[in-house]
Amino acid sequence: MPTIYQLKSRFQDMLRPICRKLAASGVTANQVTVSAIVLSVLQGALLWLFPGAALPLLLLPVVLFLRMGLNAIDGMLAREHDQKSHLGAVLNELGDVVSDAALYLPFAALPFVPTELVIGLVVLALIGEMTGVIGVQIGASRRYDGPFGKSDRAALFGFCGFLMGIGLTTPILYQVLFGVGLILSALTILNRARNALRELETR
Template sequence: MNGLYALKPWYAARLSGVRAFLVAHGVCPSAITVSGIVFGAVAGAVLALGETGPWVAAAVATALAGRLACANLDGGVARDGGRTTRFGAVVNELGDRLAEYAALAGCLALADPALVACAALAATLPSWAALAGAAAGARRPQGGPIGKTERCVLLVVFALTGWPAWLVVLAAGSLLTAVVRLARVHRELRTAPAPQETGS
C-alpha cells in the first residue's frame, strides 16, 4: 500500500462503530453504495454553483468525506453481515465510478469542458488497470500516487482555488497511477507460473 490508501486500515477502524450499527440494523450494502453516489453528486452540485473559496471547499470536503466513508463501509457491511455477492462487487465498482463522475461534473461550471472530460476519463484509468490485472489472476493493485482518496483531496483544493491546473494534476496523476499499477501487475504475472493448457 502507498499514498493515502495506507490510511485505510486506520480509517476502517474509526468507522467500526458505524459499520456495526449498519450491520445490526440490516442495512443493504448496495444502499450504502448509492449513498456514496449521492454524496458525490452533492459535491458536484456545490461545485456547479460556480463559486470557490474556503466555505465551498469545506462543503465539498464534507461531501467527499461522506463518499469515501460509504466506499469503505459498503464492502465492510457486506462482509460482516454475510451479504457478499459477486454482483455486489459489480455494484460497488459502478458506484465508485458514478460517484466520481458526479463530483467531477460540477467542475464544468469552473473549467473548460474538454479539461473536465479529460480529467474524468483519466480518473477511471487506475481502476481499469487494477480490474484488468485482477481478471488476469494478479492481486488487485491499490493506492497511488493519485488514487481515489488523492483525487478527492485535489477536488477540494480545486474548490478552494478554482485553478484549472489542479484538474491537470488530477488527470496526469491518474494516468501515472494507471501506469504504476500496470507495472505492478506485469511484474506479478511475469513471475507467476503459466496456466497449464487442457485438452478439449
C-alpha cells in the same frame, strides 16, 4: 509511491463500531453503496446548478469525506458481515466512476478552471479504475496502486473546492494543481498495469 489509500486500514478501524451497529440494524452493504452514489450525484447536481457558488463548493469536501466513509463501511459490511455479492461488486465499481464524474465534471464549467484538464482528469480516473479491474480479469488482484487513486482525487478536488469557496479563483493555481493531478493520474494507470503484470510473473 505514497497514497492516501495507505491510510485506509486506520480509517476503517475508526469506522468499525459504526459498521457493527449498522449491521446489527439490518443495513446492507449495497444500501450503503447506493447511498454514497446518490449523495455524490446530488452534490454534483448542486455544483452544476450553481456554478461557482460558495456553499456547494464548501460542501464538497464534507461530501467527499462522507463518501469516503460510506465506501469504507460498505466494504467492511461485505467482508466482515458476510454480505459479499455479485451485485455489490458491480455497484461498487460502477458507483465509483459515476460518483467521480458527477462530482468533478462540474469544475469544467467554471471560467477560471482549465476545462481540458478537468475533463482529462475525469477520463484518466475512469481509465485508472478500469485498469485496476483489469488486474482481476487477467488473474491478478484488484489493483489500487497510486500515486493518485480515488482518495487522492477526492483530496485534490475537495481542496480546490474549498479554495474556490473562500473566493480564491486565480486561474494559474488550478492550472498547476490539475496539471499535476493529470500527470499523477497517468502514472497511476502505468503503475496499476505494470504491477498487475508483475504480480502474475512472481507467482
